[in-house]
Amino acid sequence: MTVEGELLWTPRPEFAEASNVARFQRWLRRERGLDLPDYDALWRWSVNEIEAFWGAVWDYFDVQSSTPYHAVLSERRMRGAKWFEGSQLNYAEHLLRHEAEAPERIALHHLSELRPLARMSVAELGGQVRRLATALRELGIGPGDRVVSYLPNIAETAVAMMATMAVGAVWSSAAPEFGVQTVVDRFAQIEPKLLFAADGYRFGGKDFSRTAEVRRIAEALPSLQTVVWLPYLDAGAAAPVAQARSWASLLDRPAVAREAFRYERVPYDHPLWVLFSSGTTGLPKAIVHSHVGALLEHLKLTHFHFGLGPDSAMFFYSTTGWVMWNLVLSSLLTGGAAVLYDGSPAHPQPDLLWKLAADTGTTFFGASPTFIQMMEKAGLRPGERFDLSKLDAIMVGGSPSTPETFAWLYDCVKRDLWVTSQSGGTEIASGFVGASPTLPVYAGEIQRRMLGMDVHAWSDDGEELVDEVGELVVTRPFPSAPLYFWNDTDGRRYQEAYFDVFHGPDGEDVWRHGDFIKINARGGCYIYGRSDSTLNRYGVRIGTAEIYRAVEQIEGIADSLIVCCEQSGGRFYMPLFVRLKDGAVLDETMIRAINARLRQDCSPRHVPDEILVVPQIPYTLTGKKMEVPVRKLLMGWPLEKAASRDAMMNPAAIEPFVALAGRLAAAR
Structure with a gap:
């Protein structure tokens, strides 16, 4: 029986040396004169010298900005921090920046219960984004306008998100299985100007029409000027609202050359998207992130903690109503591919997602511990049935993992496998604790605190704990902290959500996330679930x-x-x-x-x-x-x-x- 903390895997030297983390360490030695010999030294530097670290991330990934930034961080404070003030950039432009160098490289693999597996090159994806973005501009959508989606996890949704970002508009998404009131509670807060909506979806072999729901949602959003209708479940489905524009009509236009298209490069504090994380009172929290904050964080996350690159393909089972969908698409920042799936993870066969991984050459596979438990109960051994030779890493996320989860993956999927458990949240569109390909894997353990995340376990009295369970806190600012909550004009709700419990020695804000965490003496982390009532x-x-x-x-x-x-x-x-x-x-x-x-x-x-x-x-x-x-x-x-x-x-x-x-x- 596998016990917590048991050593399960050690990276081969060539695997560790070829990792993005190791490349970054070599670059820091060469370009910055910093000798940071291991991950722990790199982490300590990243949280003690946060301006130097995030400035290095900017330079290392050659972030494209129309104007230079004045300072990496204007002052070290959690709320109201100004990151890369003076810069002007666009997140979607960076998602598609690899089109010029490798236009035929696959950007999306997409499968659903309604559609067979298909692929889209980065040139095809970029072409559709530019055509749709041009159509959005013609509809009067521009910087700051809110665009919302009620679409399943299909390629069109990815195109819609990138086109929205490309023109500087603000994106928000709800999954089509959400009921009307749940959607309205979210979207009504941000007063959207345009809604992308589908007529339904299929799950577990059953069709679920959403035509009536779309009508009711549209009626409840008086700010809407346009509904873009996608007949996905039924190609002949009529739009439920008058004067809706069809998806096909917006894409039916001449190609827009990459060189001729203008991405809307927006200021450092311009909103990128609104994500919703429900609280225990009132309406769901409307969390706003910036282009620059999400971009810097996702460059770090996808390269250093997911280990992605141009030959990678990332999959995580998610719906469009969860931040993991956004993170799957952030894999395009690395030049690699995103793998999308819409439907039941176990229909028509329980090993469907493993077949998808084999068919797409997935290198980084993500799922919840509950999914792994379902595989174990079904007696599946995917490594014996499918060619998973390209699979390098598996991320188990969404809830705390167990030693048994890790053991099953090594026994039934692959022996030489970087199994990662990572934990963060919608609030930061990223993770606090996660993985490094240069470190061993211990059963049930999250390898380390992520770079740039000054995470600690604190007692109720604010004392640091080691090898004991405490509250997960972050004591220094990070770029992907929310800009603000929408309509939280005095910042009180933001303050109450994260900063009312703990404070630093000089009264400074300390982020309390609401998770129980244990950090052991070697830096390994364990998440023990929510400490609040969410x-x-x-x-x-x-x-x-x-x-x-x-x-x-x-x-x-x-x-x-x-x-x-x-x-x-x-x-x-x-x-x-x-x-x-x-x-x-x-x-x-x-x-x-x-x-x-x-x-x-x-x-x-x-x-x-x-x-x-x-x-x-x-x-x-x-x-x-x-x-x-x-x-x-x-x-x-x-x-x-x-x-x-x-x-x-x-x-x-x-x-x-x-x-x-x-x-x-x-x-x-």
Whole structure:
């Protein structure tokens, strides 16, 4: 049996020496006179000399800007940091910059349950982006305008995103399995001018029409001026709104030469996209990143921590509603290819994604621990069935990994394999802790803190912890921190989300991410799930407020509370607790109604594992639902450490949860 921390793999010397990390170290020695002999020395320099590090990243990757920057970082502060002030650049231009040198190189492999595997060269991709961007300009879309998408994970969505960025507009995306209210809660905040929408999608062999949903979404967004309609599920599907423009009509125009096209190079603080990460109260957080922040972070991430290059192909199973979709497309920054798939990961066969990896020559494969567990239960051994000779690395992400997950990959996929577990978030569009191809792999362990990320484990008192579980904090600024939250005019919501708990010795901001982390003496990291009440189920964060909004519309429900508990083997237990109105009964009819409402208004991932009746929902004296204490109880914490009765509005309300925690502990 594999145990936590067991050595599983050591990189071959030639593999480590050929890595982008090693190349960067040699460049620093040659160009900067810095002798940083190993990854740990490189990391220490990157967080102690953050201006020098990020300036080196800019130079090493030859970032293209119309104007020089005044300073790498105007001052060392977390909120309001100005990175590369004075620069003007475009993220999409860098995604497609390799077109000139290798126009026939594959940029996209794309497969869905509706379409066979196809490929698109970087010249074809660039050509479609330029034609669509030109059409967007003709429609009046320009810098700062918001463009939103309700499209599946297909090539058209990638083209739409890049074209939006190319003209300086601001991109945001929701997956088509999201219900109407979930989409409107997101998009209404940013008042989009144009919506890309498809008529539906296929999952697990079943078709899901979204025509009616698109109509309702459009009606709920008064700022919309244009809907671009993509009949994907049914080629003959009519647009549900008047005066919609068809996708085909926008692309039906003469080619636009690369030399003749003008990317909108925007200032350092211009918004690139709005990503949504749900909080526990109110609407989902509308997180804004900049072109320059995302570009610098993704150049670092894809090259140094994913190990990608011109001969790479990156896949991660994702939907368009998750930041991992954006990160898959960021692989184009390296000159490599992105691999897209839309549909069930196990239909029609459970090993479908491994076949896709073989057919596309995937070098970097990503999936959740839950997916790996599903493979193990099915008794699959992909390495024996498919040619995975090009596969160098597997990233297990989205939730904490286990030693058993690592062991299965080495036993059933490939012995010589760089298995990485990485952890970050939508908030930063990247990772805090991750991998280096120059280091060994230990079971269940994330190899190191990422370059430029000054990550630590802190106690509740703000003391540094080693070999103990604490709060994940970041003590120095980094470029991909959010510019701001949309409509958060006074910055209060941003402040409360990350900076209200910890402060440095001089009162400076310290980022508290909301994850439990352990960093051992050699620098290896372990993530132990959420320390706050945001739900993280199968790698997708879900705001409790979204669930309450839907559930409490059900007739007979007076109040509710939901938590998500990580379990061994990548599993989750997400119970929903409800307080019923007088005379109401939680019968099968009500359970079906609750689940249907969550599936329709939110997504299938919002459906709980169990629904339980409690006499009262516990609240604090300040009127907040006690989600964090309940979650801690159910994960085995004693009551005296999970909650203070003196801080409860009604101390008796916690008793049913204490009793449930006891039953769960006895059943383990």
